[in-house]
Amino acid sequence: MVRVRFAPSPTGGLHIGGVRTALYNYLFARKNNGQFILRIEDTDQNRYVEGAEDYIMKALEWLGISADESPQRQGHFGPYRQSERLNIYKEYVQQLLDNGLAYYAFDTPEELEEMRRELQEAKASNQQYSAANRMQMRNSLTMPSEDVEKLIAAGSPYVVRIKLPSDEIIEVNDLIRGKVSVQTNTMDDKVLMKSDGFPTYHLANIVDDHLMKITHVIRGEEWLPSAPLHVFLYRSFGWQAPQFAHLPLLLKPEGNGKLSKRDADRLGFPIFPLSWTDPKSNEVSEGFKEKGYLPETMVNFLALLGWNPGNEQEIFSLDELTKIFNLDRISKAGAKFDIQKANWLNEHYLRSMPTSKLAESFMALAKQEGYSCSMEKASSIVPLIIERCTFIQDLWNNGWYFFVVPNEYDDKTVRKKWTAEAVNVLKLFSSLIVKLNTPKSEAIKETLEKAATELDTGLGRVMPALRVALTGQGGGPDLMGIVEVLGVEETKKRIELAIDRLKV
């Protein structure tokens, strides 16, 4: 039975990279008829950010990534918030202490600082608290046990550290990267339990992965350096380690270096799935959702950021992905965050939406702007403009002139195309269309042709003038469609107004 987890720390807004990790775990679980667990790793009291957990839930919900077990959905392995599992960690730390695999350390911050300074001066190859220097420090390996007991009884602050062996090679078998070996002499005796009685990430993470029967740890590449320690901890407990798969980094669009919020800001795209307000600075960052990206787009886009289907297909629904996703096709190389691709996908999904749904969105946007629009009118506008939209909001940017008489006219078009010849045709045209029985685009086109022919001119010399009179713009969607939606009376009115306003 496959069991995987997404284990975010609620230390701020969930980055898009974290969302990808969640997605890959979810897809892998679904593909293998396994379980996807959401575990909140909130043991770092100093970095805890109010609202971050709720944000994670909302972001996953938006994308349709549902957990089988989570703080909101209890399974048999809860609680699913690490701060509610403190007693469990205490018990396991004790086990390591009892077996001589971990030790108490009483060193003060000043003593640790001194240690670092000395190691630096000595140009030691390993400048951390480790097997090489721990026998010179104040810990339960160097102090008589009565002293240790006394200090603990007196409430002196202490941490518990792992006791790493020297001169050993630890191997991690990563499903994506292959075998990774690390020499223990380069590692440090990491803290497992902090002085506040909270476990560190390393301890809590592996205790929970074990107790929650996690079979595959799928997480970002930034955790690869921690994997040897994790493997060692599993071994110390006598547990079988899960399989590891470290996902490639998300790179800047240019491809050089890790994608950061600063890059995203600089290039004008979001880094958070939903809008996020930093509680400290109150800075609001617009999310992909608010920017107008559809959940389908994000799922499709993120799925392809580091994974490929092995063929040319580019459009995938969440459901389809749950049938074909596998770890074999995840690349080692970092994935460039190509926002143009996301835009292209969004256009695709926008155009695939039913007209009625788009029309409803259009109506809502019109209402926001203070205009009322019927379903019928919205349904006739949407097909005209949808090809020009990347985001839902673009519907209004491309359709406002159906409600508002333009106040400005595109300069270049006016200069080049607003001619006496065109104006004469437009006059004739507006007097003819008001007589049409069925002012549909076919009939409108015939009328325009008729007017042009009568005055001995071509359509090409008239159309730009008609467009600029009706919309103020030099380009846009099908002109006959615009006339049809505006209606003949409004068309006539706008032509007259433009003639009034624009010189020839």
Ligand code: GLU
């Ligand atoms: N809590 C870690 C994080 O914030 C989890 C890393 C892991 O998946 O092991 O990313």
